[in-house]
Amino acid sequence: MPDPSQSIVRQTYAIQSLTATGMSEEAQDAQTFCLRIIRDFYGIEYNSDWHADLDSLTGSAESGWYSSQNGGGFRIVRDEVGNIIATGGLYNLARKPGTSARLAGRYGDRKICQIARVYLDPAIRGKGLGSRIVSELEADARALGYDIAYLHADAQTPATLSFWASRGYREFGRFSYPSPSGGMDTSVDFDKVLSRST
Template structure:
């Protein structure tokens, strides 16, 4: 059986067993579309555009669904203070009660899947589900080239700065570092990648492409919530390919000794530790990797 066959088989079993039940459980008292919306609004509330985006629905349709939930007294819709074009939906007390019902049903569905199995089988099912969940999530992450000044990119860079400030023994002051302005990481002198999961930025990585010098990786960061999905490795592969396309045959980077997981990643991706090639004040280790220029076919 090929990999594709195995995935197909999985799809079939799962859409039958989970998918159908899921909609069925969810939509007992009201149309599934409304229930799904209620579910996505959640206890913390959401912007209308977020809901539209997330569920992939027409704006008019969402508006109508919200109106229906509003007349049933389950939600309130109010303009967002910062930007009064955007409207925020929140559950009322009645809405929260209804949400609790959905929540309980979701539990019931989960239990009904486990119930016929014995202890050992349950443990194995849960472990396998966690693995599938992790890997499907990993496969859902997209990598896009983005201007470093865009809000998504800025969010990542701020998170990067905050994290290294916390973790470096000496703290971190971007102005003292060798790349004070991430703006250098835009074409033609560089590339900046942002990883997104369901539209939310969850990681970034920059590549400096100085003329006639080795390419250099800077400002790589992965959101703690998405670590363990192989995102770092994916960034490295992607940047290596772009550097190669640009005609570079060496890729290098420097890093701080506090970032042990990253150092392990560099080793396992084929980077070799080398002598310092710059005087970055925050660096303790310098790495280099020979890369092959892609053949044009």
């Protein structure tokens, strides 16, 4: 009997741009998927301060962090029955004033995007789909004129940290913040210069 998990390896998934914002079913599905991964993987429940970017998926294009008119983009991947199984996005780092201020000395006046919400359903991790999503986001960022892609990842997720390092992102710092469950959490800062020639 064939191993059903092996069909995932052979399956080729199409990465699509999320073009509909507002109350579209597609935008709501993307938001729901991301919030589920955040809850299940990180143990973090919805927080309007931490998830404003996801809330903007269901808002207007004018206010959307991920809308192309605001220098953003969002990718989704659906399985054969239409469920979202992976996401990834980018937005102008200026959308995060605290982070922009914290990193101002590093970046000066260069145009910086933040790569965010690169999430995969656990059943498809480790099969190359995350790398494909990141490659497409980087191409989007170059097309939008960004010089550098910035991101941060939870310091307690070694596989995630290794993934970003394998994609050419360099760790350059760490920062701590209050955990929603009490105490402090730490994230790792990464960035990558976006060469225009690739």
